[in-house]
Amino acid sequence: MERPAMLSVDSSDSYKPFSGMKNEETVELNAKNLRLDCCIFPSINWINGDRAQSSIYRDTLHLLHRTTTISLSQVQQIHAQLLRTGLYDLPHYRTKLLSTYANHHRFSDAKSLLHSLLKPDLLSFTTLINAFSKFKEFKNTLNLFSELLANGLYPDAHVLPSIIKACTGILAVKIGKQVHGFSVASGLSLDPFVESSLVHFYVKCDELDGAHKLFKNMVEKDVVSWSALAAGYARKGDVLNAKKVFNEVKGLGLKPNTVSWNGMIAGFNQSGCFLDAVFMFQQMHARGFTSDGTSISSVLPAIGDLGYLNSGTQVHGYVIKTGFLIDKCIVSALIDMYGKCGCALEMSKVFEDTGLVDVGACNALIAGLARHGLVDKALRVFKELQDQGMELNVVSWTSVIACCSQHGKDIEALELFRGMQAAGVKPNAVTIPCLLPACGNIAALTHGKAAHCFSLKSGISDDVYIGSALIDMYANCGKIQVARCCFDRMPARNLVCWNAMLGAYAMHGKANDAIEIFHLMQRSGEKPDSVSFTSLLSSCSQSGLTEEGQHYFESMSRDHGIEARIEHYACIVSLLGRAGKLEQAYSMIKKMPFVPDACVWGALLSSCRLHHNMSLGEVAAGKLFELEPMNPGNYILLSNIYASKGKWKEVDKVRDTMRDKGLRKNPGCSWIEVKNRVHMLLAGDKSLPQMDKILDKLNRLSMEMKKAGYLPNIDNVLQDVEEQEKEHILCGHSEKLAVVFGILNTSQGSPLRVTKNLRICGDCHVFIKFISGFEGREIFVRDTNRYHHFKDGECSCGDYW
Numbered sequence: 001m002e003r004p005a006m007l008s009v010d011s012s013d014s015y016k017p018f019s020g021m022k023n024e025e026t027v028e029l030n031a032k033n034l035r036l037d038c039c040i041f042p043s044i045n046w047i048n049g050d051r052a053q054s055s056i057y058r059d060t061l062h063l064l065h066r067t068t069t070i071s072l073s074q075v076q077q078i079h080a081q082l083l084r085t086g087l088y089d090l091p092h093y094r095t096k097l098l099s100t101y102a103n104h105h106r107f108s109d110a111k112s113l114l115h116s117l118l119k120p121d122l123l124s125f126t127t128l129i130n131a132f133s134k135f136k137e138f139k140n141t142l143n144l145f146s147e148l149l150a151n152g153l154y155p156d157a158h159v160l161p162s163i164i165k166a167c168t169g170i171l172a173v174k175i176g177k178q179v180h181g182f183s184v185a186s187g188l189s190l191d192p193f194v195e196s197s198l199v200h201f202y203v204k205c206d207e208l209d210g211a212h213k214l215f216k217n218m219v220e221k222d223v224v225s226w227s228a229l230a231a232g233y234a235r236k237g238d239v240l241n242a243k244k245v246f247n248e249v250k251g252l253g254l255k256p257n258t259v260s261w262n263g264m265i266a267g268f269n270q271s272g273c274f275l276d277a278v279f280m281f282q283q284m285h286a287r288g289f290t291s292d293g294t295s296i297s298s299v300l301p302a303i304g305d306l307g308y309l310n311s312g313t314q315v316h317g318y319v320i321k322t323g324f325l326i327d328k329c330i331v332s333a334l335i336d337m338y339g340k341c342g343c344a345l346e347m348s349k350v351f352e353d354t355g356l357v358d359v360g361a362c363n364a365l366i367a368g369l370a371r372h373g374l375v376d377k378a379l380r381v382f383k384e385l386q387d388q389g390m391e392l393n394v395v396s397w398t399s400v401i402a403c404c405s406q407h408g409k410d411i412e413a414l415e416l417f418r419g420m421q422a423a424g425v426k427p428n429a430v431t432i433p434c435l436l437p438a439c440g441n442i443a444a445l446t447h448g449k450a451a452h453c454f455s456l457k458s459g460i461s462d463d464v465y466i467g468s469a470l471i472d473m474y475a476n477c478g479k480i481q482v483a484r485c486c487f488d489r490m491p492a493r494n495l496v497c498w499n500a501m502l503g504a505y506a507m508h509g510k511a512n513d514a515i516e517i518f519h520l521m522q523r524s525g526e527k528p529d530s531v532s533f534t535s536l537l538s539s540c541s542q543s544g545l546t547e548e549g550q551h552y553f554e555s556m557s558r559d560h561g562i563e564a565r566i567e568h569y570a571c572i573v574s575l576l577g578r579a580g581k582l583e584q585a586y587s588m589i590k591k592m593p594f595v596p597d598a599c600v601w602g603a604l605l606s607s608c609r610l611h612h613n614m615s616l617g618e619v620a621a622g623k624l625f626e627l628e629p630m631n632p633g634n635y636i637l638l639s640n641i642y643a644s645k646g647k648w649k650e651v652d653k654v655r656d657t658m659r660d661k662g663l664r665k666n667p668g669c670s671w672i673e674v675k676n677r678v679h680m681l682l683a684g685d686k687s688l689p690q691m692d693k694i695l696d697k698l699n700r701l702s703m704e705m706k707k708a709g710y711l712p713n714i715d716n717v718l719q720d721v722e723e724q725e726k727e728h729i730l731c732g733h734s735e736k737l738a739v740v741f742g743i744l745n746t747s748q749g750s751p752l753r754v755t756k757n758l759r760i761c762g763d764c765h766v767f768i769k770f771i772s773g774f775e776g777r778e779i780f781v782r783d784t785n786r787y788h789h790f791k792d793g794e795c796s797c798g799d800y801w
Contacts (some may be wrong), residue, residue, distance in 0.1 A: 130158075133162035301333060304340030305340060404416060433469035499535060530565055630663065710766060748776070751777065
């Protein structure tokens with residue numbers, strides 16, 4: 001490689017130190033700008049002679065020592081002056097110039113200056129390497145180190161710590177070990193600074209065995225290296241070794257300081273060893289050490305995760321007593337702690353009382369409100385902060401989007417995402433997985449695709465969590481093939497990705513595909529967990545694969561060492577119940593090794609509703625009334641069983657009970673995306689602008705159905721009214737309204753995607769099957785149980801749902 005040309009002054013008395021310098025940075029060496037009498041060169045003299053040269057040497061060196069106050073333009077003028085006077089060859093000037101350029105962050109200029117030297121010496125390299133390392137220009141540091149060696153120079157104890165620091169900064173384990181080997185071979189490893197740097201390098205790179213060996217062999221053990229080693233074990237969650245190293249301090253003749261304790265507390269908190277973090281905090285105070293902001297902000301999250309409200313209150317009192325409430329990090333940690341402990345009132349009080357409204361505290365408050373399902377309050381706080389002009393960051397927006405997405409405010413989540421982009425806040429790899437469930441929940445495919453495109457453009461689509469969220473979103477929007485494509489194209493997969501694909505197939509009732517992906521997962525070396533078996537058993541239940549489902553249920557503990565949980569029993573009860581084996585399902589409940597919960601009894605009650613089994617239905621309902629006395633769905637299911645048997649008095653009794661408890665049936669609600677907008681339709685809603693057109697279209701379609709031999713299934717109207725009124729009631733079901741609305745507002749032949757908050761009824765199922773063939777449409781309907789893909793007059797469920 002050709003060495004860059006040396007710098008020189010041309011005959012026009014105009015000089016650019018580096019070819020990359022902008023025109024306005026050109027140093028003009030003429031009479032005007034050389035009048036620097038009282039500023040730069042107070043004793044400059046252009047008469048040749050030793051006295052003049054001595055004066056220039058003295059004044060220039062004095063000025064270069066002012067590296068913190070000297071301006072860049074002054075540096076450039078001095079550089080030019082040194083070249084002109086011939087003083088540039090003196091090592092003192094070169095090293096000071098290199099250091100000064102680096103201090104001004106003119107790294108390219110500094111490197112160009114180094115490359116201009118015919119034979120750069122070790123001092124020049126050391127000056128620049130140390131400067132680059134200081135400013136965390138770690139890649140440049142290592143590149144210069146390579147150049148140093150290429151020039152036949154060997155590093156000394158003054159430069160090696162900076163090289164090791166650079167390896168630590170970018171976790172360059174292989175290079176760091178090579179530098180360690182060189183230090184041992186050259187004897188420099190005995191230098192205290194080199195030893196300490198190497199210990200920190202191995203700790204940061206999670207090579208704790210190597211760090212421990214080094215520490216044991218250190219000639220001069222210091223408290224910094226000892227603290228770093230102990231904290232490294234704590235961060236890894238190795239409680240035994242962390243405490244062993246920490247307790248050896250007396251035998252080493254060292255005295256721990258606040259930083260030592262903080263490292264242990266923060267390390268245990270980061271590794272999830274919350275109890276140990278709290279214990280270290282208590283020990284710190286017991287041994288007479290005073291905690292600082294770092295100690296408190298590190299222990300509060302651990303207290304919150306443990307739910308130790310009393311301890312949290314004591315720390316809060318200490319914070320008030322010591323005046324730490326002015327620390328924004330501590331305020332945020334207090335809000336977070338109270339949020340985790342379920343104290344929404346105290347959390348809001350800390351936020352309001354401190355008066356330190358910063359973005360960290362805002363984020364903690366929003367996250368805390370979201371954790372407790374206080375979505376409306378979280379949205380109100382977020383809006384108020386916006387109105388106050390608070391510069392909310394990506395964490396703020398992501399928190400409130402996740403809050404809405406997790407608690408049924410899906411449309412609000414989509415609107416917030418648009419607002420986030422309008423505010424100029426760029427979403428990240430956490431935002432997208434928080435948004436995608438909202439798109440999937442209401443089948444907002446267009447919005448989901450837009451989020452997918454954003455992740456592709458941003459280069460974050462390979463993230464496993466985004467990949468898993470995309471699989472869920474496309475599956476929820478009825479695009480199971482696209483979900484599989486996303487899965488197949490993932491460069492790396494974890495268990496979450498496999499489970500997402502299993503859950504997608506379960507939702508669509510594709511049991512055979514679920515079984516195939518389950519075996520593929522095992523062949524790839526990924527071990528299934530309890531979630532994997534929940535999806536597998538659910539898919540068998542949806543498709544009526546009773547024997548296969550029982551086989552996998554038994555194989556859980558036999559072949560995989562996974563004990564069945566309550567959700568697995570719920571799947572098996574549903575599997576047997578849906579297949580009509582209600583007594584066998586009831587027997588399974590009675591043999592369970594733990595008390596059945598509402599999910600198990602709910603699965604039995606739903607099956608009893610499906611097969612009109614009143615006696616077992618009453619048993620299941622009775623248990624559910626004890627477990628969930630305020631869940632209206634259980635009363636509705638029992639009422640439906642009675643109604644299917646014509647037991648209208650019993651129906652009235654159940655409804656009277658609901659009325660006395662203040663319970664109301666959840667209204668049927670469906671969502672459909674039309675022209676990039678999600679529309680919500682309620683059962684029996686007459687307020688839609690197009691309701692007249694919808695009802696007219698419904699009537700015409702009903703006539704066509706009757707001509708084709710289809711009759712309304714009035715058995716699905718569980719009310720004691722006339723048949724004509726029952727037909728009218730069926731027309732008001734939300735999924736019918738959504739499908740007809742979609743037909744009226746989309747082009748012929750385009751697919752429709754509907755999401756419903758309840759189970760689709762049999763009459764609507766027959767109606768949509770007919771529509772799919774009559775109108776030539778693919779219609780996707782997702783209810784609370786599964787996905788129905790209607791096409792050419794058939795449904796993917798095979799009428800088993």
